[in-house]
Amino acid sequence: MQDRPSIAPGVNTEHFNADQEPLTSQFAADPDMLELIGMFVRELPARVESLQQALARSDLATLSQVAHQLKGAGGGYGFPSITSSAAEVERLVKAKAEVDSLHEAVSDLISLCRRASSNPR
């Protein structure tokens, strides 16, 4: 048996970073919701891809559409931070904001989507 630091499983101390901590659904303890949250989370990588591609192509329509849908659904699946981050992206696109601030907001949203996890804590 190898020597291991006695820390919580799944947390890598070396690269520990609050921004990469898994984001758990508020409804993870609700057995009715568990399967749904799983479905939602499994679809997130596809959303992330759409966001990245849209950002790269400056495809504002797609950006706004994906953000709009994430905004509506995120909180419903127990991820209110996804809703507020997506709302910010949608708002910036509508307000024809500077590319820099748009980049930043989309990156935030992408990072939240990547951290979202269906595992209850």
Add this chain to the structure above:
Amino acid sequence: MIMSRRQKVLVIDDSQQMHPLIQVRLRGLGVELISAYDGQTGLKIATEEPPDLILLDVNMPGMSGFEVCQVLKESSQTHDIPVIFLTGADESVNKVKGFDLGAVDYVTKPFDPAELCARVRAALNTKALMDLLTTQGQIDGLTGLHNRRYFDERLGQELAAGHRYERPVGLLMIDLDHFKSINDTFGHPKGDQVLRKFADVLTQTCRATDVTCRYGGEEFAVILPASTLELSHQCGVRVLDAIRKCPDFVDIIGRPVTASIGVACAVPSDRMTPAVLVEAADKALYAAKVAGRDRIAAAELAHSQTVV
């Protein structure tokens, strides 16, 4: 719950993830959920198998929720279906506009599960009561007036009371002039709007004690308890006047509307049936039509019916 069948809820939302979420949140209500992901499809489903409630996303690509609601409310097949709008919490949606279009409520996304349930349950309960009133009850679904079934029953009661207390019972049979051409020219949704407005004017013009009914199609009837022929005639003249001058018809079809009325009145004998009075008023109505419409004619009842 007064429902004997399972109620159906149609969810129209372009965001796919909303559908399973709503499904789970409403599970406790025991309703059947149907999904549509755009306005056009939603309208098609609503027309083909009308649900008891529609949850309608406001912000959708293509047809917006407001546009969908407008179409729903213009069609006689769908205008009685209650609509709850779904909106994003940060969207500055004109809520008043939604209510003007006929929405019964709003729910903001992301929604609180208990709130969604409560609002949906309230809307479904109201719908079930309305269904009960219109199918087994005594209210005409389109106009909100009393229906034919109630009319027949009530006229019988008023005739019996009139006989007992020796007081006259008046009856107006009212027909909208050229209604078929309104339907043919402007379509049934506009025709329905005209009928509803007509019913409003009728209710406002008659006294609170008068019984206003939709007799069928574009024909209306008013029972005037304890009213002489002269009083009933005056009421009919007021109705014709109010219809002719009502500006709302111009808003709906671009021109005013007129009606024709037959009036009958009797201190009923013990043999007098509702059919006798209705027939007399109908004959007078026919005479008013033949004489050129937009007028009232009075019935001649046989002496045995003791005409007032």
